[in-house]
Amino acid sequence: MFGRMGRNRRVADADVPKDACLIGSKSLVANSVYDTEGGFVGKLEEVVIDTRTGCIRHAVLAVGGVLGIGSKLIAVPWGTVEADVERCRYVVDVKTMHLTAVPVPADDLWLQRGYSA
Secondary structure, rough: OOOHHHHHHHOHHOOHHHHHHOOOHHHHHEEEEEOOOOOOEEEEEEEEEOOOOOEEHHHEEEEEOOOOEOOOEEEHHHHHEEEHHOOEEEEHHHHHHHOEEEEEOOHHHHHHHHOOO
């Protein structure tokens, strides 16, 4: 599944460990985020990548509101978000989220593209 990239290009099998858990970036965004107790927290709206290292640094979550209206964007360290592959969702420890979350300002044009709160 992840061996092909575009036309006639292949990812070298040596580059991907056999036990790797890979996911495409399009599959990340818009997935639901739940707390460790199974309660709905919000939606994953964006991932922030450190262009110097190529590593994901933060997950931007839309939290609060009703039916997506009035929700706020917060950024949490990527390490606080855990993938639940079986249920196609993410799990975050809410206590850690509250301690580490940073609000995304309304005037942050880079992260606000395509998002309407």
